Amino acid sequence: MLVLSFVGIVPGVLLKNGIIDSYEDRAVLQRSIDVSNQCKILSNQIYTYGYLTDSYSEVINAEVEQLAGMLDGRIMVIDNTFKIVKDTYVLEQGKTIVSEEVIKCFKGTNTSKYMKKDNYISLTVPITDTITKETIGVILVSMSTDNIKDSIVILQQKATVLQLGMGIVILTLAFYLARILVKPFARVSNAIEALNEGYINEKISVSDYTETELISDAFNKMMGRMKVLDDSRQEFVSNVSHELKTPLTSMKVLADSLIAQEDVPTELYKEFMVDIAEEIDRENKIINDLLALVKLDKTAADLNITTVNINGLLELILKRLRPIAAKQNIELLFESFRPVTAEIDEVKITLAISNLVENAIKYNTENGWVHVSLNADHKYFYIKVADSGIGIPEESLEHIYERFYRVDKSHSREIGGTGLGLSITRNAILMHRGAIKVYSKESEGTTFTVRVPLNYISQ
Ligand SMILES: Nc1ncnc2c1ncn2[C@@H]1O[C@H](COP(=O)(O)OP(=O)(O)O)[C@@H](O)[C@H]1O
Ligand SMILES: [Mg+2]
Structure with missing residues (x-):
C-alpha cells in the first residue's frame, strides 16, 4: 500500500517542480523580449533626437525616466566613447563604463542575462544609425524580477495545497483499494486454514477473481x-x-x-x-x-547401478526356476537375439523378472510352456515372458499390479501367491525408467513385455 501511495505522490512532486521551473524560465524570457522591444523604440527616438550628442532633450529624458519607472529598474544610455550619457539613478552619469555586455553590444550582439540569485535581468539594446547602420550607442537596462518571484511563490503555495489534497486522496484510495483487492486472497488462505484444521474431503471455492x-x-x-x-x-x-x-x-x-x-x-x-x-x-x-x-518404494537414489550381462542374468534366473517348472512338467525355453549388457540394479531386475517367470510357471497348465526372450535396440533391451497358462480375465488386467491383488484368491493362495509379486516387478521396472505391458487371453496364455533403457537415466 505504501508503494501505491508513493507511485501516486511522486509524479505529483515532479510535475509541480517541472511546471514551476518552466513557468519561471518562460516569464523571464517573455519579460526580456517585451523590454527589448520597448528599448528598440526608445533607441530609435534617441537616434532621431540626436540625444547622444545633446542630452538635454526633454522628450527623451521623460521617456527614459518613464520606462525605468515602469520597469522598476535602472536605465543607462551610453555613447560610443563608453560615456554614460544618462543614468536614471544619476549615480554614474558622465562616467565611463567598460563592461563585457556593453562591448558585446557594440560589436552587434544584443545581450540578456538573468541573475537568478540576485533577482534581476540585465539586458542591452544597441542604438543604431539608420543610415550608416553603425552602432552609435547602447541602452543598458537592469530590472528586478521580484514580481516574477512573487507569482512563483504564490504558484508554489497553491501547488503545495493541491499536492497535499491529492496525497490525501491517493492515500485513502490506496488504502481502500488495497483492502478490497487483497480480500479474496485472504479468503483463500482462510479457507485453506480451515481445511487444515478440519476435514480433507471438503473443497474450497473463491471465485472472486x-x-x-x-x-x-x-x-x-x-x-x-x-x-x-x-x-x-x-x-x-x-x-x-x-x-x-x-x-x-x-x-x-x-x-x-x-x-x-x-x-x-x-x-x-x-x-x-x-x-x-x-x-x-x-x-x-x-x-x-x-x-x-518397501525397499522399492524408496527413492531411485537407492539403486545400485552396475553394468550387467543380461543374457547371463536371464540364464541364471531360469536355472533357479527350472526345478519348479519340471515339477509341473512345464517346458521352460530361453531365446536370445543378441548379447546384451546394460546399466541396471542387478538385484532389483532379477527380482522383477523372477516374479514374471514364476507367475508364468505358477499360473500354467500341466504340460504347458514358458518362453522367455531377450532382444535389444540402440536404446532399450526387451524381455518377453510368454506362457500357455490360464490367462487373466480382461476385467482383472488393470488391477494385477495392485498390491495384494489376486485374480482367484483361493487358487492363488493354494499356489502360494501373496499378490505382491507384480507390484514389486512394476516398481522395479519403473525405477529404471522402463515400461511393462501385458497381453492375455483367458485359458490361452499370457505375455508380459518389459522394456528397460540400456543406459541408466538418472532423475
Ligand atoms: N502369467 C500369468 N498368468 C495368469 N495370471 C497371472 C499371471 N501373472 C499374474 N497373474 C495373476 O495376477 C495376480 C497377481 O500376481 P502377483 O502380483 O505376482 O501375485 P501372486 O503372489 O498371486 O503371484 C495373480 O494372483 C494372478 O491371478
Ligand atoms: Mg507372483
Missing part, C-alpha cells in the same frame, strides 16, 4: 491427489494387516483343536504341525515380499 479461482482449483486438485494417496495408504495398511493375520488365524485354529482334544494320536499331531509349518512359511513369504516392496 480468475486468479483466486485458479488457486482454488489447483488447491482442490492437490487435495484430491492427497486424498487418493491417503486412501491407498489406508487400504494398504488394512490389506497388510489382513494378509498377515490370515496365517496366524490358521495356526491358532490348528493349535486350538490339538489342545482341545485329549489323547491326540501322534500322526494327527504331526499332520497339524506340518500345516502349522506351512502357515509359518507363508507368513515369512508375505513379510519378505513386503520388505522388498
Whole structure:
C-alpha cells in the first residue's frame, strides 16, 4: 500500500517542480523580449533626437525616466566613447563604463542575462544609425524580477495545497483499494486454514477473481491427489494387516483343536504341525515380499547401478526356476537375439523378472510352456515372458499390479501367491525408467513385455 501511495505522490512532486521551473524560465524570457522591444523604440527616438550628442532633450529624458519607472529598474544610455550619457539613478552619469555586455553590444550582439540569485535581468539594446547602420550607442537596462518571484511563490503555495489534497486522496484510495483487492486472497488462505484444521474431503471455492479461482482449483486438485494417496495408504495398511493375520488365524485354529482334544494320536499331531509349518512359511513369504516392496518404494537414489550381462542374468534366473517348472512338467525355453549388457540394479531386475517367470510357471497348465526372450535396440533391451497358462480375465488386467491383488484368491493362495509379486516387478521396472505391458487371453496364455533403457537415466 505504501508503494501505491508513493507511485501516486511522486509524479505529483515532479510535475509541480517541472511546471514551476518552466513557468519561471518562460516569464523571464517573455519579460526580456517585451523590454527589448520597448528599448528598440526608445533607441530609435534617441537616434532621431540626436540625444547622444545633446542630452538635454526633454522628450527623451521623460521617456527614459518613464520606462525605468515602469520597469522598476535602472536605465543607462551610453555613447560610443563608453560615456554614460544618462543614468536614471544619476549615480554614474558622465562616467565611463567598460563592461563585457556593453562591448558585446557594440560589436552587434544584443545581450540578456538573468541573475537568478540576485533577482534581476540585465539586458542591452544597441542604438543604431539608420543610415550608416553603425552602432552609435547602447541602452543598458537592469530590472528586478521580484514580481516574477512573487507569482512563483504564490504558484508554489497553491501547488503545495493541491499536492497535499491529492496525497490525501491517493492515500485513502490506496488504502481502500488495497483492502478490497487483497480480500479474496485472504479468503483463500482462510479457507485453506480451515481445511487444515478440519476435514480433507471438503473443497474450497473463491471465485472472486480468475486468479483466486485458479488457486482454488489447483488447491482442490492437490487435495484430491492427497486424498487418493491417503486412501491407498489406508487400504494398504488394512490389506497388510489382513494378509498377515490370515496365517496366524490358521495356526491358532490348528493349535486350538490339538489342545482341545485329549489323547491326540501322534500322526494327527504331526499332520497339524506340518500345516502349522506351512502357515509359518507363508507368513515369512508375505513379510519378505513386503520388505522388498518397501525397499522399492524408496527413492531411485537407492539403486545400485552396475553394468550387467543380461543374457547371463536371464540364464541364471531360469536355472533357479527350472526345478519348479519340471515339477509341473512345464517346458521352460530361453531365446536370445543378441548379447546384451546394460546399466541396471542387478538385484532389483532379477527380482522383477523372477516374479514374471514364476507367475508364468505358477499360473500354467500341466504340460504347458514358458518362453522367455531377450532382444535389444540402440536404446532399450526387451524381455518377453510368454506362457500357455490360464490367462487373466480382461476385467482383472488393470488391477494385477495392485498390491495384494489376486485374480482367484483361493487358487492363488493354494499356489502360494501373496499378490505382491507384480507390484514389486512394476516398481522395479519403473525405477529404471522402463515400461511393462501385458497381453492375455483367458485359458490361452499370457505375455508380459518389459522394456528397460540400456543406459541408466538418472532423475
Ligand atoms: N502369467 C500369468 N498368468 C495368469 N495370471 C497371472 C499371471 N501373472 C499374474 N497373474 C495373476 O495376477 C495376480 C497377481 O500376481 P502377483 O502380483 O505376482 O501375485 P501372486 O503372489 O498371486 O503371484 C495373480 O494372483 C494372478 O491371478
Ligand atoms: Mg507372483
